[in-house]
Amino acid sequence: MKKFLIVGLGNIGEKYANTRHNIGFKILDKLAQKEDLTFETQKLGDISTYKFKGRTFILLKPSTYMNLSGKAVLYWMTKEKIPIENLLIITDDLNLSFGNIRLKTKGSAGGHNGLKDIQDKLQTTNYNRFRFGISDEFTQGRQVDYVLGEWTDEEHSKLTERLDKSVELIKSFGTAGINNTMNSFNGK
Structure with missing residues (x-):
């Protein structure tokens, strides 16, 4: 049975x-x-296991806070013997319009401290990441307030459809593979 580690980044x-x-x-x-x-709640995070079409998805919400996410990722990859190609990190992205989805197989941290820590702990930038656009609608010097701010009413009204699309992406990642999933979901 194929196993995947799906990590949603966030703060507890x-x-x-x-x-x-x-x-x-x-x-x-x-x-x-x-x-x-x-x-x-287990070591370094909250865990759930989802079985779908002969695949096992281990869902992880790290309890280490965003900037130290790498410790939890490395621990669960090792514990569950997950190969790096079966790892998917879900994160927010200021450089994408709200709700825009981009799946990549590698890349820089782009200033994201959670991704920086994961790269540091895994010693590579070659891991799958699912970037969810939160846009950059903030004034200069207000980035932290914006990122740690709550969704606007307009964003909130569109969030349900975007979350549903995101769930489809995760299932596709495990069943159709990264390349097919990128073709089906990027920019949608």
């Missing part, structure tokens, strides 16, 4: 729950809701 705690930076958690929560899964 109620004060971060509905922030843009926590889109990784939100996407995994949507998948759990749709498939009637529950998360269990």
